[in-house]
Amino acid sequence: MSGITRYLYENLPSYEIAGYATFVLVFLMSAIVYKLGFAKKLSFGRNVIIYTFLFIGCIVLTFLALFLPMIEGLIVAALILIIYKSRLWREKREEAKQLS
Numbered sequence: 001m002s003g004i005t006r007y008l009y010e011n012l013p014s015y016e017i018a019g020y021a022t023f024v025l026v027f028l029m030s031a032i033v034y035k036l037g038f039a040k041k042l043s044f045g046r047n048v049i050i051y052t053f054l055f056i057g058c059i060v061l062t063f064l065a066l067f068l069p070m071i072e073g074l075i076v077a078a079l080i081l082i083i084y085k086s087r088l089w090r091e092k093r094e095e096a097k098q099l100s
Helices: 003-011 015-037 044-065 070-099
Strands: none
Touching: 003 015, 003 070, 015 044, 015 070, 044 070
């Protein structure tokens, strides 16, 4: 098992709770990465469909998280996208200052 998954399975009261916690972490991190990197302005219905399929896909990712560092990889992807978005926001703010 990878680091975070091993920690969850060793420290939570049961394997069932650890499995659900792993799934929740995978889903939350996947949703954050999707929102930061790929999301576009869509209607509510389309967002529900996208997040439903993301939820279903995270079931597979949870099984992979037992043997691969999925949660750690999603954390790294989220950090990279946060840095990218913050730099993009700062550059747009500086451009707006120069135009005024």
